[in-house]
Amino acid sequence: MLTIYGVYCSRASRNYWMAEELGIPFQSVPVIQARLLADPLAPDARINTKSAAFLAVNPMGLIPAIEDDGLVLAESLANNLYLARKHGGPLAGANVREEGEITAWTLWAATEVEPYTVKIVLTYDNAQENTPDGKALIEACVKGLERPLARLEQHLQTQDYLVGNRFTVADLNLAEVVRYAMSETALFDRHPAVKNWLGRCHARPAFEAMMEGRRKEAQAA
Numbered sequence: 001m002l003t004i005y006g007v008y009c010s011r012a013s014r015n016y017w018m019a020e021e022l023g024i025p026f027q028s029v030p031v032i033q034a035r036l037l038a039d040p041l042a043p044d045a046r047i048n049t050k051s052a053a054f055l056a057v058n059p060m061g062l063i064p065a066i067e068d069d070g071l072v073l074a075e076s077l078a079n080n081l082y083l084a085r086k087h088g089g090p091l092a093g094a095n096v097r098e099e100g101e102i103t104a105w106t107l108w109a110a111t112e113v114e115p116y117t118v119k120i121v122l123t124y125d126n127a128q129e130n131t132p133d134g135k136a137l138i139e140a141c142v143k144g145l146e147r148p149l150a151r152l153e154q155h156l157q158t159q160d161y162l163v164g165n166r167f168t169v170a171d172l173n174l175a176e177v178v179r180y181a182m183s184e185t186a187l188f189d190r191h192p193a194v195k196n197w198l199g200r201c202h203a204r205p206a207f208e209a210m211m212e213g214r215r216k217e218a219q220a221a
């Protein structure tokens with residue numbers, strides 16, 4: 001059975017959403033970010049990204065990691081590409097051409113979009129969004145996002161999804177990266193096709209199941 005190491009409130013959300021989309025059984029090992037604990041190496045600390053038990057799974061000390069039939073992978077977006085390829089169906093590329101497009105969009109998400117969006121979400125997580133430094137950082141990130149979002153807007157003006165006119169793993173991977181910037185509503189108002197696409201992705205029952213996992217996790221904390 002697929003094992004996902006991580007927590008819903010982390011990049012592991014991408015893998016939980018994917019498992020829900022595929023409808024495959026999975027177990028979750030709740031590994032929390034070490035930075036959230038006062039003393040992650042304390043003997044009674046809950047399992048976290050600095051715990052020896054987790055470092056044995058992912059020596060990088062980052063979540064998520066997945067384990068599937070003895071294979072361990074530890075890059076959230078690549079984990080999803082693997083799961084799509086393994087389980088097939090409409091989420092995966094139907095041919096080599098679509099595989100190429102899915103890979104390109106996924107690497108684009110990681111390299112051209114995530115460096116900005118993750119800084120925005122972390123600024124909010126750290127309650128820095130109203131400080132002068134936080135405001136300046138968000139402003140710089142929004143500026144950096146204009147070009148990629150304009151490119152995405154252009155693509156989505158003529159199609160509802162990124163590849164093959166259907167929801168694929170490329171949409172899931174990019175949507176989870178773009179979600180981190182949702183606080184910047186004016187940015188999305190300037191890119192209505194992107195906003196509508198994100199809405200379509202978020203209307204999926206599997207996304208809602210993942211978000212329910214996040215809510216339960218937050219309540220239990």
Ligand SMILES: N[C@@H](CCC(=O)N[C@@H](CS)C(=O)NCC(=O)O)C(=O)O
Nearest residue numbers: 010011033034035049062063075076
């Ligand atoms: N490129 C990696 C990045 C993983 C990453 O940075 N994970 C964060 C949580 S979202 C983490 O484990 N941080 C450790 C910590 O904050 O202590 C991926 O996409 O899987």
